[in-house]
Amino acid sequence: MRVLVTGGAGFIGSNLVDRLLSEGHEVVAVDDLSTGSRENLSEAAKSDRFQLHELDIRDPALIGLATELRPEVICHLAAQISVRKSVADPVHDARLNVEGTASVLTAAHQGNTRKVLFASSVAVYGRPSAIPVPDDAPADPRSPYAASKLSGETYLATFRALYGIEYTTLVLSNVYGPRQSPDGEAGVIAIFTDGLLSGTPTVVYGDGTQTRDYVYVEDVVDGFVRASGQGGNGRRFNLGTGIQTTDRRLHSLIADAAGSPDKPGFAPPRLGDLPAMAVDPVPAFDGLGWQPRVDLSTGLKNTVEWARSRPR
Numbered sequence: 001m002r003v004l005v006t007g008g009a010g011f012i013g014s015n016l017v018d019r020l021l022s023e024g025h026e027v028v029a030v031d032d033l034s035t036g037s038r039e040n041l042s043e044a045a046k047s048d049r050f051q052l053h054e055l056d057i058r059d060p061a062l063i064g065l066a067t068e069l070r071p072e073v074i075c076h077l078a079a080q081i082s083v084r085k086s087v088a089d090p091v092h093d094a095r096l097n098v099e100g101t102a103s104v105l106t107a108a109h110q111g112n113t114r115k116v117l118f119a120s121s122v123a124v125y126g127r128p129s130a131i132p133v134p135d136d137a138p139a140d141p142r143s144p145y146a147a148s149k150l151s152g153e154t155y156l157a158t159f160r161a162l163y164g165i166e167y168t169t170l171v172l173s174n175v176y177g178p179r180q181s182p183d184g185e186a187g188v189i190a191i192f193t194d195g196l197l198s199g200t201p202t203v204v205y206g207d208g209t210q211t212r213d214y215v216y217v218e219d220v221v222d223g224f225v226r227a228s229g230q231g232g233n234g235r236r237f238n239l240g241t242g243i244q245t246t247d248r249r250l251h252s253l254i255a256d257a258a259g260s261p262d263k264p265g266f267a268p269p270r271l272g273d274l275p276a277m278a279v280d281p282v283p284a285f286d287g288l289g290w291q292p293r294v295d296l297s298t299g300l301k302n303t304v305e306w307a308r309s310r311p312r
């Protein structure tokens with residue numbers, strides 16, 4: 001089938017592009033290369049079933065492209081991804097994540113797309129009352145980023161009601177793996193890996209007991225592939241492991257994989273950081289036939305290996 005991936009030059013998007021191509025699909029990546037790169041797509045570019053369109057998802061040309069190419073499925077990953085940036089500039093976040101999603105859904109309608117898959121975030125759960133958080137937990141958006149992701153989820157339901165476009169929302173926990181950028185605050189694993197390999201100081205915020213649920217990018221990509229079929233229509237699923245890992249343990253595991261000293265610096269906790277987070281992935285086992293398969297130490301070894309071989 002033909003699949004359009006927005007944000008296809010980014011960390012998760014480019015891994016998804018490679019997986020879809022490996023399964024014989026035709027893949028159209030749309031990306032403005034604001035944080036993504038052509039380098040991420042160097043393997044994909046060798047395939048005659050792949051095309052990259054350097055385009056902002058809000059550009060009306062996206063609708064023309066979808067009308068011409070009629071992608072059966074659209075995986076919508078292009079976004080402003082930083083919670084902190086969304087707090088600093090909520091209007092910019094809304095322009096990209098709300099207007100952008102409305103544009104992608106309009107393109108899906110014009111292109112007669114069967115299904116849209118949407119990358120949402122655990123941020124929509126805010127400060128949950130129970131961990132692991134079930135995928136039907138009440139929304140509690142506490143940042144403009146969370147509000148814009150929740151708005152995206154609402155738009156999916158609206159376009160389904162209007163035009164019958166199917167959708168599945170995939171709520172991603174903390175994704176890590178090859179191609180994640182160490183720039184910015186999004187990926188602590190990429191940041192620790194970069195620091196430990198280059199010998200620059202690494203910092204743990206708080207006392208190191210804060211927890212997160214880390215899921216390997218290959219597993220997340222597998223969730224998208226499974227959701228592209230008939231399963232999970234009109235539903236939201238968590239893609240995570242349900243396992244909490246503390247910041248301090250994470251640092252030790254990466255130091256071990258990198259063969260570096262395990263001596264982080266400590267700084268005061270950052271305002272607004274949640275003390276703990278993990279999501280309940282079990283409904284995705286039944287609904288999508290999905291399960292996370294890569295354990296943290298294997299995933300970290302792969303990530304360190306990739307970071308070591310990356311030109312600096």
Ligand SMILES: NC(=O)c1ccc[n+]([C@@H]2O[C@H](COP(=O)([O-])OP(=O)(O)OC[C@H]3O[C@@H](n4cnc5c(N)ncnc54)[C@H](O)[C@@H]3O)[C@@H](O)[C@H]2O)c1
Pocket residue numbers: 006007008009010011012013030031032033034035036037055056057058076077078079080081096100119120121122171172173174175176186
């Ligand atoms: N990485 C995580 O842990 C995580 C967790 C939850 C949700 N998500 C979501 O997954 C998606 C992908 O995240 P990622 O970590 O791969 O980030 P990323 O920054 O690597 O990928 C985003 C891609 O979108 C592109 N993009 C941004 N604005 C665009 C625009 N206006 N038009 C076209 N392209 C645009 C960027 O160039 C980039 O290639 C995002 O929607 C993000 O919110 C990620």
